[in-house]
Each structure stands twice: as structure tokens, then as C-alpha cells.
Amino acid sequence: MDNPGSPKRARPVTITDIAALTGVAPSTVSRALTRPGRVNPATRERIEAAARELNYVPNSQARALTSGRTRTVAVLVSGVTNPFYFGIIRGTQQELKAAGYAHLLIDVEDSGELETQMLHRMRQSLDGAILAASRLSERELIGLAAEIPLVTVNREARGVPSVVIxxxxxxxxxxxxxxxxxxxxxxxxxxxxxxxxxxxxxxxxxxxxxxxxxxxxxxxxxxxxxxxxxxxxxxxxxxxxxxxxxxxxxxxxxxxxxxxxxxxxxxxxxxxxxxxxxxxxxxxxxxxxxxxxxIDQAGRVAVAMLLSRLTERSAPHPLRRSVVLPTHxxxxxxxxxxxxxxxxx
Amino acid sequence: MDNPGSPKRARPVTITDIAALTGVAPSTVSRALTRPGRVNPATRERIEAAARELNYVPNSQARALTSGRTRTVAVLVSGVTNPFYFGIIRGTQQELKAAGYAHLLIDVEDSGELETQMLHRMRQSLDGAILAASRLSERELIGLAAEIPLVTVNREARGVPSVVIxxxxxxxxxxxxxxxxxxxxxxxxxxxxxxxxxxxxxxxxxxxxxxxxxxxxxxxxxxxxxxxxxxxxxxxxxxxxxxxxxxxxxxxxxxxxxxxxxxxxxxxxxxxxxxxxxxxxxxxxxxxxxxxxxIDQAGRVAVAMLLSRLTERSAPHPLRRSVVLPTHxxxxxxxxxxxxxxxxx
DNA sequence: AATCTGGCGGCAACCGTTTGCCAACTTTTG
DNA sequence: CAAAAGTTGGCAAACGGTTGCCGCCAGATT
Incomplete structure (x- = not known):
């Protein structure tokens, strides 16, 4: 290790490398990896083998650029200090990880302004967001929901899916x-x-x-x-x-x-x-x-609702727009x- | 609101839109926004005004694609349940937010395998990572540190910066x-x-x-x-x-x-x-x-160390490679x- | 045997931004 | 006043994927 302070990151493997190794076009590699039915099984097998051999990891930035989907969900809490949010964080983390999504944590510290601003700035890097404890007005909330798929926790607003305990x-x-x-x-x-x-x-x-x-x-x-x-x-x-x-x-x-x-x-x-x-x-x-x-369950359900909305191609069930969880x-x-x-x- | 289930996200404003509005080339807009000294102050002013008017938000994916920097740091904990990590999460969150970095939370549940795998998969989407409670062997840790800038908490490994309580x-x-x-x-x-x-x-x-x-x-x-x-x-x-x-x-x-x-x-x-x-x-x-x-401080210091390594262009001080925080x-x-x-x- | 069909792979454009290089113009310098 | 140096802005090529479209070929249809 020559300079441990700034590790040289080896140039990552790209689909072009795989293409070169297998003798096909990059587009074929892309299809083999993302649309398995679209290529000949034999070719696909070769490509997958090459990908495995080269230890290929798709570049999510590049993917997001064309597809618009980032596989990232933000979870907004106000005050990481509050143990209530531990539950939310845990629940969302579990469910997101299971679905292969990244979990972006944002502490908005009880500031509605920070809330809007953060979501607005990140909206292109997110597939959706979970708002635990929003301080936003109903108007603002609805406005934000038009920009980016949202699920709220313990907060109801017309037309915005929510989980309420x-x-x-x-x-x-x-x-x-x-x-x-x-x-x-x-x-x-x-x-x-x-x-x-x-x-x-x-x-x-x-x-x-x-x-x-x-x-x-x-x-x-x-x-x-x-x-x-x-x-x-x-x-x-x-x-x-x-x-x-x-x-x-x-x-x-x-x-x-x-x-x-x-x-x-x-x-x-x-x-x-x-x-x-x-x-x-x-x-x-x-x-x-x-x-x-x-609380954990609330986090899990919120994520499940959000993801189902993201993956569903047809209109979402109007029934499951809001979920109420019982307490005892x-x-x-x-x-x-x-x-x-x-x-x- | 026609179809509240899948909000139409308006096509986001790009630098090309700003370029068109101001009558300059996109490259000039890019420079005006990221390298303020590089363009004429007057032009820059016009561009900034236009950007403000159009409510422009840079696309971080596209940015990351060329620059390689994502302004995202992962924080790995094992078990969000453990209140010890609350402190780490809070500390890292504070410091990252202050520096304008995104905070990606990953729970690796005491599994060294998950730890390696996650970091490996995400390495292109991260500028660095904080490892609170790593279960990795010294070898693995050093190997990972060569792939991506790392700071560990409560864990020492040769050549890997750490914060130890x-x-x-x-x-x-x-x-x-x-x-x-x-x-x-x-x-x-x-x-x-x-x-x-x-x-x-x-x-x-x-x-x-x-x-x-x-x-x-x-x-x-x-x-x-x-x-x-x-x-x-x-x-x-x-x-x-x-x-x-x-x-x-x-x-x-x-x-x-x-x-x-x-x-x-x-x-x-x-x-x-x-x-x-x-x-x-x-x-x-x-x-x-x-x-x-x-604990919070440990999180904050860990992030500070990581970020200083990322921004510093010269070789990092060999002195500050490791920090020990006192307890009482x-x-x-x-x-x-x-x-x-x-x-x- | 000629035509149609469907499977499969390649070409090239595109996503939004950055950046090396160059040209035009302005200012300084000798 | 000409040459050198410095500013400023544009062009175009990346970055790593995805995807619409087209062409080739094999097998099926008439």
C-alpha cells in the first residue's frame, strides 16, 4: 500500500468491459443484465459468467440518469434523539434493506422549512420519502406529495398515504x-x-x-x-x-x-x-x-406502502391509501x- | 390533482434550460455554478438569477457520473436496536448534514459478510463510510479501506483511521x-x-x-x-x-x-x-x-476525519490518523x- | 421457392453534468 | 504599436448505462 491516506480506487468494471470480454455489444450486456428475456439464454449465460468473473457492480448513478429511479428512499425524522424515531428508523431500515433500497436518513429537527428544502433539493435523488413527524401544513404536504411519492407517519393529509398509530x-x-x-x-x-x-x-x-x-x-x-x-x-x-x-x-x-x-x-x-x-x-x-x-411496524408498513406505489404500474388501490395501526x-x-x-x- | 397515486413529476430544470434562458452555452452555466472564478462576474450574476428564477436543482446523479463524487457517506451499524448506535447515528447525522453530505444508514446486523458485501456494492455511490462496530478481520478491513475511504469507530486496524472511545x-x-x-x-x-x-x-x-x-x-x-x-x-x-x-x-x-x-x-x-x-x-x-x-462526539469526529481526508488535496497528516476520546x-x-x-x- | 414472422444482437441517441482544449477578445508589457 | 499574457465563453467528448429502432437470420407459412 503506497499511500494509505488516499486509496487508489481501481477503475470500476463497466458493461463495456464485459462486452469486450464476451465479444458482444454493450447494449446486449445491459439487456442481459436487466431484461433477461430479451437475449438468447446462451449469450446471457456467457455474459453473466463474465460479469461474475470481473466482479461487476452496476453504477447506480449512471443507471439513475436514464431510468430516473435511484432505489433510494429518504426517512425524515425530527430529532434523532427521540427514541420514538429509533423504532421508525429500525422498521424502515429493515424493510428497505429487504427490498434492496438504500435508506437515507435526514434529521429535520422540527423545522418545516428544513423539511421542504431538503426534500426539494433531493427529489431527483430519491424514489420516495417517509415523513415521520412532519411539521408541514396540509397545503405544503400536498404540494410536496405532488413532487415526490410520500408516505407520512402519524400525520394525515388529503390524498397523501399515511400510517397512523x-x-x-x-x-x-x-x-x-x-x-x-x-x-x-x-x-x-x-x-x-x-x-x-x-x-x-x-x-x-x-x-x-x-x-x-x-x-x-x-x-x-x-x-x-x-x-x-x-x-x-x-x-x-x-x-x-x-x-x-x-x-x-x-x-x-x-x-x-x-x-x-x-x-x-x-x-x-x-x-x-x-x-x-x-x-x-x-x-x-x-x-x-x-x-x-x-412503532417498528409503522415504519415497515410505511415503506411497504411506498414501495408498492412505486412498483405498481396500474393505479394504486384506493383502499390501501391509509393504514391505522392499533395500540394497547x-x-x-x-x-x-x-x-x-x-x-x- | 388528476392521479394522486403517481404524481407527475414535472421535468426538472437543467443547465441547458438556464443556458437557453441566458443565451450562453451549458458549459458556461456549469462553470458559473461550480467554479465561480472561472466566468465573468456579470455573466455569473445573470446565470445565477436565471437559476434562481427557474428554481434549478443540480442533478446529483449526473454530477456524480463525471466527478465521481457523490457527497454521500454510509454509516454502518450493527443493530439499530442498540442505543449505543443512536449516539453514533446522531453524531454522524449532525456533522454530515452540516457539511452538506447525505447520510446513508446501513444496518449490517453483526454480519461481517453483509458488511463487506454492502460496502462493495455501494462503493461507487459513496464518498466514504463510517464503520461503527465492524466484525471484520484486520485483513478484510484493510482490504476494504483500499477500495473506499473508511473511518472506524471503536476498532483499530493498521493504516485505517479510527476513533476509539x-x-x-x-x-x-x-x-x-x-x-x-x-x-x-x-x-x-x-x-x-x-x-x-x-x-x-x-x-x-x-x-x-x-x-x-x-x-x-x-x-x-x-x-x-x-x-x-x-x-x-x-x-x-x-x-x-x-x-x-x-x-x-x-x-x-x-x-x-x-x-x-x-x-x-x-x-x-x-x-x-x-x-x-x-x-x-x-x-x-x-x-x-x-x-x-x-458517543455523539465519536460520531462527529469520525465524520470530520473522513471529510477532511476527502477534501484535503495534499497527503493527510499522519498525526491525526487516529483519535482517542476519553471516558469518565x-x-x-x-x-x-x-x-x-x-x-x- | 417466396414470403412472413419472431428472436436476437448492434447502432446510436440520450440522460445532465463536467472539463480539456481552443478561439476570440482584452489587457498588459516592452 | 506589436507581441505576450490573461480572460472569457463555446465546442465536444466524456461518464456508464438504457432503449428505440433497425437488420440479419432461422424457421414457419403459403
Whole structure:
């Protein structure tokens, strides 16, 4: 190795090399490799042998130039920090790899602007994109979907295929769980105001509570991060509620820490419910009662929907334009009976 | 929207369109956009204005075809599940985005074969790659590094630039911490046998202990995942040691759960030390004493090293070929004084 | 035997950009 | 004022594939 700092990359093998070796035209090589029925089986065999021998790897840039297809899908998340996205990343990665697509990861950090800009710049290098947690307006989203095939996660927009995790339905279960434990004063710990799932969760909670003749309150909004849990915990304690449902587990786990510091016992003094069942929800202290969401699956389904749209030549089934995945309540130790004094105010 | 299933992508604007609009040749447009000094400032201004007006986005495939540079870097991790890689992913993502590079995520699932194969197939679409947790042999690694610019994380191989997190040095601290608490019988909970950092940690532990006239034992190997913590916990209890250091936090957290189930009190009966300080190490129960590793930083530094190699025209500094990042011991509540009876056997 | 048909392979254009080379023109220099 | 040097822009050839079209040939059809 003469200069290890800048490895000399050997000139890659091209179809022309294979053509020369087999004595056919480059176009024949191309066809043998991409349209197997189009050439004589014998010729094809020779070409394939040569390709194997030369260790040929097709140049995807060149391919993309004519075909327009890059076999690359972008996955947009906002904040790689959030374990929720781990699931999305894992699910999409699995499914994309299995289909032979490349997985381009983009962190748009909660910025709708970055989101549009990135997608716009890369649109020629992508076959499609998965938008986990878009901050875009419905208008913008639809506009973008006209530029490039899109599937959203936890976000609905007219005409844009989506995978939504039905946490709102789970919220209903959670509220009933709390009511059955004797809680009458439940508060919602709000996440980002402009977030679609946040609003959906809040509405579901209010609706279910109303169905039981209860009113619910709301504190926040808080950034959906662990540190915000402190402020959230204080706000909840302030309301004198006996139970709360937090926008997500990150916030809930943050609250747990603060509550412990303040000497508020969970669940004796206050019951806490989270959302998502992220990594850590089962081993925090106390283990968190939460709405278990099939996050990985959401990622996998989103990719499957996108790819089926890309490969399908006929018009896509209008039925499968949107998929809703169910959640369920996982009861652990952060919820318990309402404190005696407050059972019936 | 006529057929929302397959959005018509408008034919993208090319430099030829800009050339036509400004009345210059395409080559001039190309130069105006990529080699600003090469054209008359006035012409350039006109071209830039036209480009802006037409909302021009350069086609990166076409660019890559001639230039050979794709502005894409692959990040290889083994198991997106492991929170350790979250840090790597976050760090690399930040740094790559800042430099205007695309971030291609590849999960090679602990398979050296997949690792080689993927890199080989994609080598023409990549400017370089970051190998976090390579399972490759030194030979293979060096071979691959000759094909494509590489930076490894937590893995050393002759002539391949690397970022290594100096957990072994931290292990020394951890051992001394345990000794100062009166522990005399410490066991190492081994991770994957063929893993480079695993061996390094074990050696460091043995060396430090030997320096204090102590012998240490080793249990395992265990897959570095939470579920393996159960088996690991049982194995450690079996040794009757009073303290252990686990290959990583995932394993340590898994152990904590099992120990609690078995009624073994941590730290009263057994002290546990983890490695890495991943997400969750601070809120598990009890919070884990661990070696805090600058994981994000490792990702950032790895990318910085790679990019500097790519842009530098002269030979790279031989000095900066490898970087070692320090760790420190973060003492939480999973370590405490050795149980009285066992202090001096 | 002449014609038709279908299979198979080659030619050449094209995808969008970069870049070596050259020509025209302008400015500096002696 | 002529020659040299420097600017600036255009031409055309790549880069590595894909694909429409055409021609050749063998076998089938009449």
C-alpha cells in the first residue's frame, strides 16, 4: 500500500468491459443484465459468467440518469434523539434493506422549512420519502406529495398515504383505566401545540372523559423531551389532579424523576400514563403504564406502502391509501388507585 | 390533482434550460455554478438569477457520473436496536448534514459478510463510510479501506483511521472505585467474544486488578442485549462475587431487572457497573454507575476525519490518523460498599 | 421457392453534468 | 504599436448505462 491516506480506487468494471470480454455489444450486456428475456439464454449465460468473473457492480448513478429511479428512499425524522424515531428508523431500515433500497436518513429537527428544502433539493435523488413527524401544513404536504411519492407517519393529509398509530383510541382505554381506579381529576400533559398527534390525543381524552361525565384539563405545551418533564411535573402537581396522561413517554419519564425528587409518590399520590412505550418505559422507576405503539411496524408498513406505489404500474388501490395501526394499554406500576381523600370530591 | 397515486413529476430544470434562458452555452452555466472564478462576474450574476428564477436543482446523479463524487457517506451499524448506535447515528447525522453530505444508514446486523458485501456494492455511490462496530478481520478491513475511504469507530486496524472511545482507561477507574468500596472479588460480564472493545475492556480490567494484587474472573460471553441480562445476572450471582462490570449498559440494565426479581439487592448485595452511559442508564432502577462515553462526539469526529481526508488535496497528516476520546466514571446508585461478611475473605 | 414472422444482437441517441482544449477578445508589457 | 499574457465563453467528448429502432437470420407459412 503506497499511500494509505488516499486509496487508489481501481477503475470500476463497466458493461463495456464485459462486452469486450464476451465479444458482444454493450447494449446486449445491459439487456442481459436487466431484461433477461430479451437475449438468447446462451449469450446471457456467457455474459453473466463474465460479469461474475470481473466482479461487476452496476453504477447506480449512471443507471439513475436514464431510468430516473435511484432505489433510494429518504426517512425524515425530527430529532434523532427521540427514541420514538429509533423504532421508525429500525422498521424502515429493515424493510428497505429487504427490498434492496438504500435508506437515507435526514434529521429535520422540527423545522418545516428544513423539511421542504431538503426534500426539494433531493427529489431527483430519491424514489420516495417517509415523513415521520412532519411539521408541514396540509397545503405544503400536498404540494410536496405532488413532487415526490410520500408516505407520512402519524400525520394525515388529503390524498397523501399515511400510517397512523391509533394512540387516540388507546387514550380512551387509558382514561377508562384511570376512572376504574377511582380517578376523577385527570390532566393531559401537552406536547408541541402544532403537532398533529398531540391534538388527536387531547381530543380523544376529552371525548372519553366527557362520555363519563368528567372534565379534563390540560397543562403545557412542553417540548416532548425528558428535561421538560420537570416543568410538566410541577404543573401537574399544581393542578392537584390525581392522574395524568402525558403526550409521550419521554415527557412521562422526565416527570417521574422530578416527582421523586419532590417526594410525590407514584402511583400513590399521582398516577402517570405515557404514550408510545419507548425503550426504557419498562425499566424506569416505577415502570411506566403506557400506550404501547407498534412503532417498528409503522415504519415497515410505511415503506411497504411506498414501495408498492412505486412498483405498481396500474393505479394504486384506493383502499390501501391509509393504514391505522392499533395500540394497547400496557399497565405497569405508574398507575394505581386514586388517593383516598380525593375519590369523590 | 388528476392521479394522486403517481404524481407527475414535472421535468426538472437543467443547465441547458438556464443556458437557453441566458443565451450562453451549458458549459458556461456549469462553470458559473461550480467554479465561480472561472466566468465573468456579470455573466455569473445573470446565470445565477436565471437559476434562481427557474428554481434549478443540480442533478446529483449526473454530477456524480463525471466527478465521481457523490457527497454521500454510509454509516454502518450493527443493530439499530442498540442505543449505543443512536449516539453514533446522531453524531454522524449532525456533522454530515452540516457539511452538506447525505447520510446513508446501513444496518449490517453483526454480519461481517453483509458488511463487506454492502460496502462493495455501494462503493461507487459513496464518498466514504463510517464503520461503527465492524466484525471484520484486520485483513478484510484493510482490504476494504483500499477500495473506499473508511473511518472506524471503536476498532483499530493498521493504516485505517479510527476513533476509539477509551473505555479501557475508564475501566481502570471503575475497578479502583470498586476496590475503594471494599470489593475484592469482581467479575467481568463479557460481551461478544470477537468484539474488539470487549477484549480491550477485559484486558484493562485484568491489568488494573493485577496492579492491586487482585484476580478477576469472567463470565459469558453474552449477546450485548437486555434479555441476556438474565443469564448474566444468574452467572454473576453464581460466582459469589460482590461486584461486576458489564460489557455494556444494555447488559447491565438487563441484569438489574433479573437481580431484582431474584431478590438480590443492588448495590447492597451486588454492585453493578455498566459501560457507555446510554439513554436510560440514568433512570433505570437503581440508576446505573457506568463509564460515560462521548458517543455523539465519536460520531462527529469520525465524520470530520473522513471529510477532511476527502477534501484535503495534499497527503493527510499522519498525526491525526487516529483519535482517542476519553471516558469518565459516572457514579450513580448501582455501586456501594462491599457486603460486610465478604470484605476480607 | 417466396414470403412472413419472431428472436436476437448492434447502432446510436440520450440522460445532465463536467472539463480539456481552443478561439476570440482584452489587457498588459516592452 | 506589436507581441505576450490573461480572460472569457463555446465546442465536444466524456461518464456508464438504457432503449428505440433497425437488420440479419432461422424457421414457419403459403
Amino acid at each position: 391509533d394512540t387516540p383510541a388507546g387514550i380512551g382505554q387509558a382514561v377508562e383505566h384511570l376512572i376504574s381506579l377511582g380517578h376523577r381529576d385527570i390532566v393531559y400533559v401537552s406536547g408541541p401545540e402544532r403537532s398533529w398527534p398531540n391534538e388527536a390525543r387531547w381530543h380523544a381524552m376529552r371525548a372519553t372523559a366527557a362520555g363519563h361525565g368528567l372534565q379534563v384539563r390540560r397543562v403545557g405545551p412542553f417540548p416532548p423531551e425528558r428535561p421538560s418533564g420537570s416543568a410538566a411535573a410541577d404543573a401537574v402537581v399544581n393542578t392537584r389532579a390525581t392522574a395524568c396522561i402525558a403526550f409521550n413517554d419521554l415527557l412521562a419519564i422526565g416527570m417521574l424523576t422530578r416527582l421523586r425528587d419532590r417526594g410525590v409518590r407514584v402511583p400513590d399520590d399521582l398516577s402517570v400514563v405515557g404514550c408510545d412505550d419507548i425503550f426504557g418505559a419498562d425499566f424506569c422507576h416505577p415502570p411506566l403504564t403506557t400506550l404501547t405503539a407498534p 394499554l400496557t399497565i405497569r406500576q405508574s398507575t394505581g388507585p386514586a388517593p383516598a381523600g380525593t375519590d369523590r370530591p | 477509551d473505555t479501557p482507561a475508564g475501566i481502570g477507574q471503575a475497578v479502583e472505585h470498586l476496590i475503594s468500596l471494599g470489593h475484592r472479588d469482581i467479575v467481568y460480564v463479557s460481551g461478544p467474544e470477537r468484539s474488539w472493545p470487549n477484549e480491550a475492556r477485559w484486558h484493562a480490567m485484568r491489568a488494573t486488578a493485577a496492579g492491586h494484587g487482585l484476580q478477576v474472573r469472567r463470565v459469558g460471553p453474552f449477546p450485548p442485549e437486555r434479555p441476556s441480562g438474565s443469564a448474566a445476572a444468574d452467572a454473576v450471582v453464581n460466582t459469589r462475587a460482590t461486584a461486576c462490570i458489564a460489557f455494556n449498559d444494555l447488559l447491565a440494565i438487563g441484569m438489574l431487572t433479573r437481580l431484582r426479581d431474584r431478590g438480590v439487592r443492588v448495590p447492597d448485595d451486588l454492585s453493578v457497573v455498566g459501560c457507555d452511559d446510554i439513554f436510560g442508564a440514568d433512570f433505570c432502577h437503581p440508576p446505573l454507575t457506568t463509564l460515560t462515553a462521548p 466514571l459516572t457514579i450513580r446508585q448501582s455501586t456501594g460498599p462491599a457486603p460486610a461478611g465478604t470484605d476480607r475473605p
